[in-house]
Amino acid sequence: MAGINWYNTNSRSDEKCSVEVQLPLCSLADVQLRFLCPTDLDEVRALCQEWFPIEYPITWYEEITSSQSFCRFYALAAVYNQVIVGLIVAEIKPYRILNEEDSGILAKAFVKMSDVGYILSLGVSKQYRRNGIATLLLDSLINQLTTLEKRKVKAIFLHVLTTNSAAILFYEHRKFQLHKFLPYYYSINGRCKDGFTYVLYINGGHPPWGLCDYVKFLFSTMIKGGGLFTWIFGKMYSAIFWMRNSRTIRQRPEL
Numbered sequence: 001m002a003g004i005n006w007y008n009t010n011s012r013s014d015e016k017c018s019v020e021v022q023l024p025l026c027s028l029a030d031v032q033l034r035f036l037c038p039t040d041l042d043e044v045r046a047l048c049q050e051w052f053p054i055e056y057p058i059t060w061y062e063e064i065t066s067s068q069s070f071c072r073f074y075a076l077a078a079v080y081n082q083v084i085v086g087l088i089v090a091e092i093k094p095y096r097i098l099n100e101e102d103s104g105i106l107a108k109a110f111v112k113m114s115d116v117g118y119i120l121s122l123g124v125s126k127q128y129r130r131n132g133i134a135t136l137l138l139d140s141l142i143n144q145l146t147t148l149e150k151r152k153v154k155a156i157f158l159h160v161l162t163t164n165s166a167a168i169l170f171y172e173h174r175k176f177q178l179h180k181f182l183p184y185y186y187s188i189n190g191r192c193k194d195g196f197t198y199v200l201y202i203n204g205g206h207p208p209w210g211l212c213d214y215v216k217f218l219f220s221t222m223i224k225g226g227g228l229f230t231w232i233f234g235k236m237y238s239a240i241f242w243m244r245n246s247r248t249i250r251q252r253p254e255l
């Protein structure tokens with residue numbers, strides 16, 4: 001955001017009135033995206049130290065900027081006037097190997113075969129914020145993960161400090177859903193801080209469904225797609241219900 005000093009012509013000439021005006025500092029058309037490379041290490045490290053309250057080990061910077069990093073990470077820089085002004089680092093992992101606190105993001109049907117994308121870092125230099133640069137970086141990741149080749153990736157998720165309102169507003173603006181509250185998830189300067197997990201479902205992924213979700217889903221399909229979908233899902237639901245019941249009847253011991 002640019003702060004501009006305006007002179008108020010209606011008041012005394014020496015009275016300076018300071019008004020904050022939001023001006024785009026850069027044209028998005030002039031921002032280029034490129035993968036990180038080994039020579040970016042110092043620049044990326046300085047930026048992360050400025051943006052995040054967490055100290056990453058040097059090996060992490062080496063990994064994300066290494067020429068082989070694209071095997072493991074999606075590490076992309078937004079460059080303006082040959083300077084890195086934004087960056088996103090994400091990785092894809094099998095859903096079944098997630099830590100306990102992240103399990104439950106997806107419905108049980110996805111457990112064995114699905115992958116998930118995890119955003120490790122997303123940041124934009126202070127003077128370039130609110131110019132759509134984080135949006136550009138996130139869109140690039142989403143586009144990459146919604147190709148046919150990556151259709152196994154059913155969700156993109158991240159952790160964020162509960163006090164990081166800019167990031168929370170950003171992710172909510174991008175339709176990420178709050179999944180979980182994580183008490184004392186972070187340790188920052190020796191103090192425990194709470195976190196949230198946010199999730200964006202892609203490629204047909206969805207959270208575990210309870211009966212309420214099923215009813216909500218039915219209503220939304222009814223509104224969106226008319227009666228046909230409701231009829232099909234209604235039939236499927238009664239068929240499953242009937243099969244379950246008939247099995248339990250068959251399994252009953254003879255009286």
Ligand SMILES: CC(C)(COP(=O)(O)OP(=O)(O)OC[C@H]1O[C@@H](n2cnc3c(N)ncnc32)[C@H](O)[C@@H]1OP(=O)(O)O)[C@@H](O)C(=O)NCCC(=O)NCCS
Pocket residue numbers: 051052121122123124125128129130131132133134135136158159160161164165166167169170171173
């Ligand atoms: C969060 C962050 C990456 C957003 O980057 P950005 O380039 O400013 O985001 P964008 O310009 O693409 O914002 C898109 C939309 O998100 C929302 N948004 C972003 N920042 C916001 C803020 N500070 N307050 C309110 N809404 C905000 C707005 O709806 C915005 O659209 P608008 O500007 O048209 O109103 C940036 O604030 C940042 O780098 N923060 C420090 C690092 C960090 O905390 N990263 C997240 C770690 S999980």
